[in-house]
Amino acid sequence: MSNIIYIGYEFKVKPMQPGVEILVAELGYSGFESFVETETGVTAYIQKVDWNESILDDVRILNSDEFEINFTFNEIEQTNWNQEWEKNFNPIVVDNVCAVRAPFHEKSNTTFDIVIEPKMSFGTGHHETTHMMIQHILKNDFINKSVLDMGCGTGVLAILAEMKGAKPVDAVDYDNWCYLNSIENVDRNNCKHITVIEGDASVLKNKKYDIIIANINRNILLKDMATYVSCLNENGALFLSGFYNDDIPIIKAECEKHLLNFKEKLERNNWVSLKFLN
Structure with missing residues (x-):
């Protein structure tokens, strides 16, 4: 590509x-x-x-x-993107437990210290949706769970999932820059159980996961919901974000159509993240 x-x-x-x-x-x-x-x-x-x-x-x-x-x-231009992020990318700490920083920042003393060089990829923890997804991962059991990070961006959520004990982990993104950037960040954080895949929901055929993380946008979530559900193991968890409070009814209706049960909502500056179980 x-x-x-x-x-x-x-x-x-x-x-x-x-x-x-x-x-x-x-x-x-x-x-x-x-x-x-x-x-x-x-x-x-x-x-x-x-x-x-x-x-x-x-x-x-x-x-x-x-x-x-x-x-x-x-x-x-791709070559200008790193300079833009270096000007704007400050380290963040989520719930005093997980830090997300660039290679040029000092190491944190948090439980989870993630080093990300974003390039053109989306998902550093600064945006409300990524921040809430990090909170979901921190609050839930990922030990020995098979995980899909759909629309992985920088790979930050897949990396945190492995740090929380998940394996194996698939990180999928259709954007070539995100794909290459995730590979770099997975290696940068010494992850051993993450496979980065370039593609869209069509690459998920015959795959199964205990947990699916999808931080994309409302329209793609609605379009690909049936695929996500087909990939979810029994008693699996689906975490969704990338949309607003006003979008909750249509997202919930689509999930309930596929027999998913709503469990939790996080909200941050009108952006929301929802947890469903099957």
Whole structure:
């Protein structure tokens, strides 16, 4: 698979809150897949193949009298991405137990210390959805559980799952940069039980897991839910994120259609993460 080209939009937003939160939500529905908050607003990324000149037509906040929003956009070169992350990527600590940091940060004294060099991949723990997925992993038993990290991004969730005792672990992403970055990060964290796979839900045929982690977006989750359920072992757990509070009814309805039972909700700045059991 050839390298995927991204279009990056740099938005300047006044006032920042709740402007950035609303903007990110609407951009997510329009197909943007990753976001980096800046001092003046947010930078949003969409794959060039998904981009068109009318991509912002349904982003209503851009026409709101309550906010002043300006933007520029350009293609993102892969070689520039590391520099962008080094400028914006600060170490984080989740629940005083798990640290996610870059190689240039000092080692933490937390129980789990994960070293991630993100490149173009999405999922450093900074975004609310990844943060909540880390919380789910910390709270649940992963010892000797077979795990799927679907839409693995940097591989951070697969890495934490192995640190929590999971094996084997499959980390899957259709983005070539994410695939290569996950391989690097798996090796960087000395993981031995993670297999990184490049592809979409079609690569899951005949696979079975005790736990499935899927932090993607609402539309992909709905489209691939039947596949996830078919891959889930009896008494398995499914953790979902990448959507908002308003999306819960449609997500729950799809899960219940496949006989999954809702167990827990985490919420962070209007983003949510849900746990289901079969």
